[in-house]
Amino acid sequence: MKIKTALTIAGSDSSGGAGIQADLKTFSAHGVYGMSVITAITAQNTQGILGIQDVDPDIIEKQIKAIFDDLPVNSVKIGMVSQIETIQAIYNQLTRYQPKFIVLDPVMISKSGHHLLKPKSIQTLIKFLLPLATIITPNLPEAEVITQKKIHTYQDMEEAANKIYTMGAKNVFIKGGHRKEDATDILYDGQKFIYFKQQRIDTQNTHGTGCTLSSAIAANLALGFPIEKAVENAKKYITIAINHSLDIGKGVGPTHHFYELYQKSGIIN
């Protein structure tokens, strides 16, 4: 069988729980060959972020060019994009190479409360990257920022999904990880709302869950699954990863990417 490939365009998390590191672990667990474009380097651990160094936009463009000019790219995932110039660099190159699938995780604020997207960059992300997305995966606070409306109920989640769809994303997946009642997510494809029901798992170790989920969707799209099935598989993957999350570090620990777990679960062959 021919190897499938996926590219993550995201920030580096030195503690390995989120960002580029989580994405590459997720791709590997799916048997997908992973590649990366680093947008920013964070000095980060399970307790918080000590500092952020943005990568020069010119080298961001060159990383994308280096990959697309040489290697096949079956899907792209975009995570932390930090600043306006970074977004423009990504937009310039992705509109040039036009990958088939783009999963956009509109990362804004880390679980530890730090801005990973400068507030003044939000409108640029909405204007340039959102319309390129095959699927966008906001959590509840991100969906509230994008729609400028508070979200409490499933009905609110559906309305937010509908509004973000009209802004240009082809599919919208509103994540319910920040709900108190459950961890149910909703997918909207422009026609129907599909609920991915899930009880909350009682753990504080959810560092990088959004990164892992979006890269699992990208891996499944690269493997050839249609969008609904790709999301269903990814939701199963993140639920297992949280169920086996790791109690390491002094703060919010990371999830676990253990190939054999997913093989046993039947999500991955």
Ligand SMILES: Nc1ncnc2c1ncn2[C@@H]1O[C@H](COP(=O)(O)OP(=O)(O)O)[C@@H](O)[C@H]1O
């Ligand atoms: N405690 C939990 N139990 C079960 N699933 C969870 C839990 N926390 C998050 N999830 C799931 O993890 C995925 C990532 O969601 P979320 O944590 O909202 O993203 P983000 O990391 O972007 O804030 C979603 O599918 C969400 O439902």
Ligand SMILES: Cc1ncc(COP(=O)(O)O)c(N)n1
């Ligand atoms: C480099 C990077 N990218 C994304 C996240 C978001 O992950 P989380 O919301 O789980 O903190 C992060 N903490 N660091």
